[in-house]
Amino acid sequence: EKSLQSSSVSERQRNVEHKVAAIKNSVQMTEQDTKYLEDLQDEFDYRYKTIQTMDQSDKNSAMMNQEVLTLQEMLNSLDFKRKEALSKMTQIIHETDLLMNNMLIEELQDWKRR
Numbered sequence: 746e747k748s749l750q751s752s753s754v755s756e757r758q759r760n761v762e763h764k765v766a767a768i769k770n771s772v773q774m775t776e777q778d779t780k781y782l783e784d785l786q787d788e789f790d791y792r793y794k795t796i797q798t799m800d801q802s803d804k805n806s807a808m809m810n811q812e813v814l815t816l817q818e819m820l821n822s823l824d825f826k827r828k829e830a831l832s833k834m835t836q837i838i839h840e841t842d843l844l845m846n847n848m849l850i851e852e853l854q855d856w857k858r859r
Contacts, residue, residue: 757851764844768837775833782826789819 796812 761844761848764840768840768844771833771837771840775830775837778826778830778833782823782830785819785823785826789816789823792816792819 792812793816796809796816799809
């Protein structure tokens, strides 16, 4: 019986370690995504401020119109990527919560048996 309990505990431990490693990997990837988003935001801010400092005569040019369109595309992309990052963060929180609850339930069941 003790051998079966030990085997069960080690299997649970490996399962938990695997899930924790997966969550940790997701967190690291989300962190990289966030840094990338910050870089995109900085580029957008720079380009936007550059347009703001242009003369009125430059603001009516075809090049200016193209830059405005580019900025709009960047803004749309930033919005989409932010929502995507938030979705990933929500998923990580959900997975972590699920893991913690499963561990707690298992520990409570073991405690009740003891």
